[in-house]
Amino acid sequence: MPFNWLAAVQAIPWGQVIDNTPKLIEATRKLFTRSSQPLPPEPVPPPNLDSNDKEAWLEQQLAQTRADLADLQHDLQESVRLINGLAEQNAQMVLAIERLRIRTRWFGFVAALALAGVLGLALSGRLH
Numbered sequence: 001m002p003f004n005w006l007a008a009v010q011a012i013p014w015g016q017v018i019d020n021t022p023k024l025i026e027a028t029r030k031l032f033t034r035s036s037q038p039l040p041p042e043p044v045p046p047p048n049l050d051s052n053d054k055e056a057w058l059e060q061q062l063a064q065t066r067a068d069l070a071d072l073q074h075d076l077q078e079s080v081r082l083i084n085g086l087a088e089q090n091a092q093m094v095l096a097i098e099r100l101r102i103r104t105r106w107f108g109f110v111a112a113l114a115l116a117g118v119l120g121l122a123l124s125g126r127l128h
Contacts, residue, residue, distance in 0.1 A: 027082045
């Protein structure tokens with residue numbers, strides 16, 4: 001028996017999918033925007049720095065690197081949340097489709113039994 005796609009589409013929890021879609025799209029846009037920005041040029045210390053100025057410059061670069069690392073960790077957490085949301089929606093749709101596949105198979109079995117019964121009755125009526 002062919003798979004009933006209309007029933008599968010109707011069984012998907014579209015309310016939840018629709019409710020979560022704007023959040024997922026916004027999170028995706030933010031991540032895409034941040035990840036598509038070009039890398040800044042590698043910092044080069046200004047020439048003629050004395051040792052105190054060079055140390056201050058290095059401390060500034062270290063602070064900037066730490067801030068960049070914190071931003072990357074934040075982006076990673078957002079990516080994980082986004083992927084988790086997409087995976088949950090995917091799991092819900094797969095579960096709904098699996099339920100429908102089982103129902104369709106059961107319906108096909110019941111329909112085959114009913115058809116066999118009707119044919120059996122029809123043939124038994126003709127034989128007598």
